[in-house]
Amino acid sequence: MRLKTFPGGVHPHDYKHYSASVPIEELPLPQKVIISLSQHIGSPSTPLVKVGDEVKAGQKIADASGFVSIPQHASISGKVSKIDIFPHPSGTPQLGIEISSDGSDNWVELADDPNYLELSPQEIRSRIAEAGICGMGGAGFPSVVKLSPPEDKPIDTVILNGVECEPYLTADYRLMLERASDVIAGLKILLKILNAPRGIIGIEANKPEAIALMQKLTADDSQISVAPLKLQYPQGAEKQLIYAITRRKVPAGGLPMAVGAVVENVGTAAAIYEAVRFRKPLVERITTVTGSIVQNPKNLKVRIGTPFYELVNFCGGITGDIGKIISGGPMMGVALPSLDAPVAKGCSGLVLLNTREARSIKERNCLRCARCVDVCPMNLMPSLIAQAVKGNNLDLAVQAGLDDCMKCGSCAYVCPAHIRIVQWIDTGKLRIAEQRASNK
Amino acid sequence: MGFFGQLFVMAVSAIFIQNFVLAKFLGLCPYLGVSKKLDSAFGMGMAVIFVMTVASAFTFLIDKYLLVANGLEYLRTLAFILTIAALVQFVEMVIQKNAPALYKSLGVYLPLITTNCAVLGVAILNVTPLPDGSTYNFLWATLNGFLSGVGFTFVLLAMAGIRERLELVDMPKSMRGFASGLILAGTMALAFYGFMGLKI
Amino acid sequence: MSFFKELTKGIIKENPTFVIVLGMCPTLATTTSVKNAIGMGIAATFVLICSNIMISLIKNITPDKIRIPVYVVVIAAFVSVVDMAMAAYLPDLHKSLGLFIPLIVVNCIILGRAEAFANKNNVLNSMADGIGMGLGFTLSLSVVATIRELLGNGTWLDMRILPQSYNPMLIAILAPGAFFTLGFLMAAINMLKEKR
């Protein structure tokens, strides 16, 4: 069978062998956690605690500050020791709440509600909102917003994103293997809220065990199916995934709901299940710690807010010089200046590259080889955008597709001249934003 | 050869073989001056096509019924340039009044056309005997004006396309502007050399 | 003293071809040989001087509205005179310059000088400007023609300079060569300007 896919894209080596076969391990309680107030897209959460307050694990310590925002919860029990600007996995330091552990892991009370599927959609939504759930694949879009489409936009397809197309990362893969039933339960909740007739779990073809398991577990469910997808980056990008599975094109600047689809990460689905059934807030996630210089690459279940160095230490430390610390996958992740940043809700992995892997090659002139044009999943002309931004011709950059770029990095990956196309596009986006702001 | 056969021959010749700019060195100032941007090149090209067509028609009639008929061939230069200047002025006024949008995009180029030697050039060539001793009639003179204008616009657009691309890259300082424009013109002239000696 | 200043500026400082970049068509079309170049230069110089003088004379009686048409008439008249005179007394040169003699009318140098100089200055200075610009134009044409004739034919003013065994680089006297030669001269001048 020909696997489903989208036009464009690249085929990077996946490097998943480091951690793919390592079962999820739970990281011991950290000494302290830093709960960032900006772990999602939207306005930062508003703190509810002050320095010196005692908190329990799972206690809400910051509230949503608007519709597109989420509350935050303490991931360990202890004392609020600091509210300050802390390093952040996005690279830009953000306001956060530091909690020093009291070592007891004392939780707020959770209540099992086995009849959760009989709740009204409104009730389910409020439980999801209360649990502070946002997209766990990286972007961090507040889930409840996605799950509240306007009346005139009926949703007919819910897609679970188990693609994990980023090289190195295996967190979603292990989650699908070890907590498959949670994931499916989460999907059923989504179908119920949205009153959608079908749910599809998209998984890339390099995870045959996950595909087989999911197929087995959903075999007797007529609503849910599994879609094996071609190994191709960025298969997991929302618009590409929707196109690969449904052949629908999300209009530029629009949301998936415009074509009747909602996409959630498999991890998010599992978290939604826990939130709806047990009212458990999102305070832990699976994160892959990997790379050629990590002693024992692992998939870890970690409390949100645990500093990265704890993770690395638990994996046995490093075996060589670190060249680059990447929060997220190597294609779209952020290179960090240190290991001090904490795990956030969207942190799917921590990749350490050695100095050779991280070496940067000098930018040369664009050859116009058009490889970037061929691979661009958004059908843009990346080289032209980069040149236009360099040459300060923003109109041309917009014509070539500056506004539509989602920065998947496929172009820069294949560029034989090693042009930092994504960086130029970033610069262009900043400049055009300035220009538009000043025109207003 | 029928009408369309002749038309085809004339078109191929005007655009590829005997291109005004690349082979006859006419209209170089706008070719080098108004080829920095495709949009403006397009505007200029359209204006030139229009003026060359109309000027060919007018000057041909003036030459035949006013000058040659009265043995006044020596007034050609004077009569033609006045006709063209007046024509350009007139066109400018008409467009300005009746098609303000078009005027906005073409207006700036119109005065420049008076001194575009391609226009005077085609007017004079139209009334000059051809190598085989014959001369154009009114229809062919007008068509010649039109097609020569198309040939001019064609290379102007190609040039503008290349220069727009070169705007984005890092050219040596001394090569910017006219210098690289001329080298590009030479390159294009060489590229058009393949059509030399084309038998159609 | 200003007469002398106006006379010399056209040669280098405000050279019409290389510095002001006007009159490209004849510069490229008539420089296949030094003889043609000088002929063209002199013809243009003559028109330039005459029209400059004439325009500076009539500048006060010409209404502003019809300034350009009047100038064009003046210039066209002188060009026609040159055309006829050349046909009568220098038939060979007239033939090889061909179409480009009547086209002096639209040579931007001449109308440009009329607009930029002659209609603001007195007769004497305008004449000096005409002579200077004309000389500058002739000089530039000769420089381009020298390179082209030498490379493309091995001769200068029809005198053989390079040895018979030199296999002439024909492109120099063809259309592309004209563009390349002028382009590189421009670049050289840009480089000199930068250094200064």
Added chain:
Amino acid sequence: MKDKFIVSPAPHLHDRTSIPNVMWNVVIALLPALVFAVYYWGWRSLWLTLLGALSAVLTEALIQKLRKVPITISDGSAFLTGMLLSYNISANSPWWLPVLGAAFAIAVGKQVFGGLGNNPVNPALLGRAFLLASWPSLMTSGDTWIKTLSRPFSQASINGISNLDLIHQNLQTVAPKAYDLVTSATPLKVAQTLRDSSFVNTITSSDSLNSVISNNIFTSLFDLGTLQQLFWGNVGGCIGEVSVFALLLGAAYLLWKNIIEWRIPLFYIGTVFVLTFFLGGIKGTGYSLMLPFFHIFAGGLMLGAFFMATDYTTSPLTKKGRVIYAIGCGLMTVIIRLWGGYPEGVSYSILFMNVMTPLIDKITMPKAFGRIKK
């Protein structure tokens, strides 16, 4: 320890391609043709090729040194340009021809515009056009083409005319001068001359027997023996035109290495094939499938379609654009070959389409995924 890490924007992975990698691979792909050229025409082919490449590299280094910019000769692009330029001249050329041509190609075709990636047209082809315009007699006249050596493949034929009896017994008596031409020029030149109406007239006007002969010569150009000749090599032509086989070998390597894309060569050669099938004959010969095969095998089409039209910098960015570009190349090639003043039109047609590339790019600018087409 903190500040040592590299903090650069994503992506943090890169595939293994690089400019030197691409350029040197093309050089490798060109080597089989050189081997064949040396085999048929002797070591001079190699020396001329090396001279061209060396001249290109030196010119590039010199200009970059004068401009005080980094010297990039190691990326192989200048070497490649020089090599391709030399492939476009006859193995009998004087030594200074590739030297001047390559220097011109690099200086005017490339460095004037700021070097690699900025050149508006293919520098090697510009160099060739420069040589052709400057020294046409050296570049085109029959005397400079090397007469074929007696190598295994050539024993039964002379420059594409494989029916020796035909030539010796008939043509020599009918038109001795024409016989000279047939034996000294490139196959395409022969085809052009034969098609030229005045030539055909001279023979056909005398009597009907001779008209049959001229038709025979024309059709024998396209028989299987000729195609074999062209395929293996050993016909008059430029160094790089030596053998279709050698060029296809290199092309296959480039396609396998994913360095060139199939669209341009396919549509280019395809267009020439289709058009020459319908338009290539002379009066009275009718259609023949040999004719288009002759046209795609003869001359520089293989070299041009696989190695020059595919030049990244001067071909369009989009797939659609590349198809338009390739069809344009094919169309121009056929027009020049059949009606032009030159027997061969490959280089000029590519140069012409290079000039058109920015316009093609402009009209084929893609609409972003999810944007509605206007």
Added chain:
Amino acid sequence: MKFYLKLGFILLAFCVVATAILAYVNSVTKPRIDELKRVAAQEAMAKLIPNAEFSDVVIHLPEGASTPDSLVYYIATAKADSTKILGYILSAEKHGYSSNVKTMAAIDTEFKLINIKVIEQAETPGLGANCSSDSFAERFKGLLPEKLLVDKDGGEVKAMTGATITTRAVTNSIRETIAIIRKDIESRANTLPEVEA
């Protein structure tokens, strides 16, 4: 309105003055230009056949056969003896490589080429353009019309290196023109003495 009338008058005045000047210059130069043209043609012919006087003959060609419906050639008679025909001058023309090549050719009464002169051409400099040279004319001297073919076409005219097309244009145009006027001359050969008598 009055203002525009005034402008019109001024412009008109300039035109009138300019026209007057040009008319004067023209009156001076025109006779000279015409004379030059005549002399040039005479000289060209005199160069081809010295010591002769020329009289023109117009042949009317059958309609529709070719674009010009008539053709002019000149009979050259000896200056000393006007009954003695030295030869004929014809002008031939054909498209060469990049331009029309116009040639003047002189043939003797046996139709053998005495000399040729290319009068007008704009062929490639250094190649086809060399057809204006005397050495090119040498290639034609003494050839009979039957041999008037470029060597590559089986004739005896040696083609210029790299400019076969130009050579062919000159050769073929002369051959074809001779073929046309030949009939006229042959029919005239019988009648001419009678006319003179």
